[in-house]
Amino acid sequence: MNYHVDDKGYYGDFGGAYIPEMLYPNVAELKERYLEIMNDTEFKKEFDQLLRDYVGRPSPLYLARRLSEKHGCRIYLKREDLNHTGAHKVNNTIGQILLAKRLGKKRIIAETGAGQHGVATATVCALMGIECVVYMGEIDIKRQAPNVARMKMLGARVVPATSGSKTLKDATNEAIRDWINNPVDTHYIIGSAIGPHPYPDMVTRFQSIISEEIKWQLKEQEGRENPDYVAACIGGGSNAAGTYYHYLDNPDVGIIAVEAAGKGIDSGESAATSILGKEGIIHGCKTLLMQTDDGQITEPYSISAGLDYPGVGPMHAHLYRSGRGTFVSVTDDEAMQAGLELAKTEGIIPAIETSHALAIFNHMKFKPDDVLVINLSGRGDKDLNTYIDYFNL
Structure with missing residues (x-):
């Protein structure tokens, strides 16, 4: 039994990339290049150095x-x-911001529930001087006020998701809509081991x-x-x-x-x-x-x-x-x-x-x-x- 992702982006019966046509170029670019970038000697050197000296690993x-x-x-x-x-969220955001830079992206979007991924994304965007927009459910904004304040202090724009349950699922929906509307210059830093392939594998590797x-x-x-x-x-x-x-x-x-x-x-x-x-x-x-x-x-x-x-x-x-x-x-x-x-x-x-x-x-x-x-x-x-x-x- 194989528990890692296969070459089609599946773990057994689960996985794949079920996405709107507008997102094909973004996801295809990631799929083609993420392993090449992650295995690059200079990338690994910069990633490891930041994990040690910035994250504290x-x-x-x-x-x-x-x-x-x-x-x-x-x-x-x-x-x-x-x-x-x-x-733990910062392990992944450090990796993805370095990857986004190598892909030439100028803008970062993210979703967050508890706020920890939003803070970690805002943190690395401040570190690298890149624009950051974080989508967060309206209910989560209220119950995670300290993290919302942190994101704003770090220079991120926090956009409330006001549909559905007004929580993580809905914040993710809003982030995907943004990505569809800004496919060329924007990288979506997904915070969980979910999303279209290669995100689950990419996030897992960084973590x-x-x-x-x-x-x-x-x-x-x-x-x-x-x-x-x-x-x-x-x-x-x-x-x-x-x-x-x-x-x-x-x-x-x-x-x-x-x-x-x-x-x-x-x-x-x-x-x-x-x-x-x-x-x-x-x-x-x-x-x-x-x-x-x-x-x-x-x-x-x-x-x-x-x-x-x-x-x-x-x-x-x-x-x-x-x-x-x-x-x-x-x-x-x-x-x-x-x-x-x-x-x-x-x-x-x-x-x-x-x-x-x-x-x-x-x-x-x-x-x-x-x-x-x-x-x-x-x-x-x-x-x-x-x-x-x-x-x-």
Whole structure:
């Protein structure tokens, strides 16, 4: 079984490029050139230098001793929350801004849900002196006000998406419309491992620095490169894709994907795509998608702005369908309690997206000698108001 993208842009049954004719030139240019550019010696040198000196990589792999004692296994946290901008998103935006420059693009657009990808995109555009427009759902703008302020400080124009659920799906729709209207000078920095080929593979490759570092860091600390399990929260799935990448073909490493069950899988307010989704096309690719019987997209819900997406990246859809990945659905309440637990146990306040991954101990049991690496994909600064309201702090 192959878990990587094939030469037609598919992961098993999922992927491809289902796009309007107006976008063919943009996507074809990317498809033809992304691997050539990414494998160029000078590109790799500049990418690695910026990850080191600007982003602050490598991010630490931290043995969470008190959390490990509580849950009866060896829990390592991959500290992506310590990256510049506070999440994993910047790994991808650094890569894509360098790629856009080599393609001669003068303008950048992006979509964002929790705001972390928007901040990371605005950051690299400021770094490179390139115009930046970020589309964000009107609801997300309200619940992620600190990140909106950051984007504006960095010089980005934040455009509200006022249709549909006014969240990530709708922001993505608006960004795609912009790209159709500005096909020549604009590059669309997609923040998740989703979209038309080659985006899922391109984003995954930029994020694969996560599992690349885990391998040598675990070797230093445990004497082996391979944990028993790697776990990550999953919406579109870029932090998860980067966490899994170097372990996809190793059956000895269990892959755990934690998605948002919202107020309950059967509540009508959920984003549990693996259970509620069926094959469909969204934002340029075929994947698992929450939809009605007649194919209309179902509005997702999660307390986490970054996980309320109705689909999942095609690589993850393939991991689910093939059985390579174990998918766990975690409710709002479970996630919030897990976030509070980490804060009180290890002195780390995680993003609510990440808190979903930390709640797997309600659903899975591990052996005392199991080594589990959880990607701590983002810090909780942006979510303090949600934590305050939820816990009446």
